[in-house]
């Protein structure tokens with residue numbers, strides 16, 4: 001805001017000039033008085049009165065220091081400022097009550113001033129008050145000898161001790177502030193509401209890459225570096241904050257780095273206001289939370305993928321089992337077409353063989369041995385040529401038909417072979433056998449072909465489904481790997497608990513194994529442990545990262561995290577069996593836990609195991625709200641809580657394991 005501050009400066013200069021003009025006015029009137037004193041017969045009592053009225057009520061002191069080295073005049077304010085009576089001042093040697101450290105600077109200035117009539121200087125020095133204290137004085141000293149004929153210097157001064165002290169306090173606190181900013185990774189900024197200037201700490205270089213001279217002092221620089229999508233929102237929030245009466249600024253937005261990438265920052269500040277509520281200045285800190293935001297985004301993406309997976313899952317479980325549907329279809333063939341037996345041979349694409357899949361109406365088992373190469377015998381021809389074949393007299397065609405075993409036991413006479421084709425691909429062959437002659441009409445044949453068409457579709461679906469299952473298995477393996485990444489992302493958000501997830505997962509599995517829990521269940525336990533605090537994603541940062549005790553309301557929000565986990569995970573079929581830990585890890589053996597207040601063995605075993613491990617790891621780690629406990633103290637606590645918070649059986653196994661691993665001193 002360049003123009004604004006220029007205007008302000010201009011005003012300041014203006015004010016200064018007015019003040020000087022006023023002083024000069026005072027002096028002129030005063031000089032008239034002096035002439036009177038110097039013996040002019042026409043004593044101008046009126047002038048004197050006017051002068052006294054002016055100086056008496058002025059807050060600035062006025063003193064005239066004659067070239068004789070005497071004080072020739074002192075105004076009433078001088079006595080108020082320095083505590084001496086008018087008489088005492090007129091008698092005093094001002095040099096005696098000026099601070100000796102300030103004289104070496106002051107005296108040469110005054111000497112020079114005496115040589116240059118008409119000029120004025122402004123200077124600061126200390127004078128001793130009558131009560132013995134040193135007072136800081138700011139003085140405008142003028143040599144009016146040429147203009148007004150005064151033989152000496154006119155001091156126009158005021159007490160600036162308090163201002164000096166304030167400045168000193170500010171200087172000390174600024175130093176402290178500067179030191180403090182060296183110890184943080186935050187960019188500290190200060191905004192002056194009067195000058196509209198922004199100051200930034202050097203950390204702007206570390207965090208955003210800007211050199212000190214590139215960091216603009218104008219507000220606009222800040223505006224311009226906010227991501228275009230965030231700018232309007234943030235700037236208008238800032239404007240209304242300044243105009244309103246709130247004091248706290250807390251926003252998250254993207255801020256452009258020197259390399260043109262954007263950092264996600266959390267910007268927190270505090271506005272100082274004057275008595276009328278007008279903003280004076282604002283101080284704040286920007287911290288780079290890009291990593292955490294990235295982690296949040298990652299977690300959300302994973303959740304979406306998990307949901308997609310659950311869709312596939314649903315499709316799969318509602319899909320028909322191929323064998324079952326083909327069996328039903330064959331029953332239909334026997335009853336509707338009134339034939340003795342029927343079978344389906346499936347094309348094995350890897351060796352181009354038609355292989356028995358299912359059959360109905362056969363007396364012996366030899367049909368199950370059917371393995372016919374494509375093109376071999378009558379059946380092989382049906383497959384190869386994809387043409388329906390009718391053999392009215394199997395006995396005659398016996399040689400070429402092959403499958404002697406089958407014919408020997410079954411006494412078949414009539415045969416139909418129909419190719420099963422779906423989407424232009426051969427899937428297999430459907431065969432019909434009858435022990436007497438068939439006399440099929442057109443309708444019969446067309447129904448047979450319809451059923452064969454359905455069979456082909458059923459096979460095709462089943463094969464697709466199989467492929468899906470296979471790729472689903474691959475997906476699952478991929479998802480298991482991503483759950484690990486997901487849990488890392490959560491630890492990242494909750495910085496203090498970094499690696500907590502990995503540790504509790506390992507220890508929980510050790511206990512589970514020692515307790516003889518099956519491999520299959522261990523897989524679910526592993527997923528559950530990795531995801532145990534996924535529900536904390538629903539807990540706001542101010543609560544999750546709070547350095548100190550949580551209030552009742554905050555605790556209530558925090559305690560929703562197992563329920564959040566349930567909501568998030570229960571819709572994902574693949575993770576449903578892993579829900580025990582995320583949902584129940586804060587239940588307690590005696591029923592005093594949450595969210596459901598389950599008791600004893602109502603609590604899933606996995607969660608009972610996990611509870612011990614989670615508290616063990618939480619207590620032996622630093623938390624934002626308390627330092628780590630020692631291992632001894634924590635073990636004592638866990639023993640004490642056995643049968644209250646924890647399942648005693650689990651505590652026993654835990655203690656055994658911990659002493660094995662040497663964590664417990666002998």
Ligand code: C2E
Pocket residue numbers: 543544545546547548549550558586614615618619623624625626
């Ligand atoms: P967390 O810090 O990982 O703690 C997990 C569990 O360990 C706690 O579940 C509690 O059973 C046990 N625990 C942790 N620290 C202490 C402790 O100092 N003393 C005792 N006796 N037990 C402890 P809980 O209490 O249900 O808390 C769940 C989560 O809520 C905590 O996870 C933490 O993230 C948060 N939380 C709880 N109390 C506070 C608090 O006073 N301040 C803050 N900032 N967060 C808290």
Ligand code: SIN
Pocket residue numbers: 189191198219222238267284
């Ligand atoms: C402002 O320009 O008004 C505030 C500056 C900041 O948030 O960095």
Ligand code: SIN
Pocket residue numbers: 494497500532533585614618
């Ligand atoms: C954590 O994992 O950070 C704390 C344990 C919990 O609240 O479940």
Ligand code: FE
Pocket residue numbers: 532533561585586
């Ligand atoms: Fe938890």
Ligand code: FE
Pocket residue numbers: 500532533614
């Ligand atoms: Fe935990």
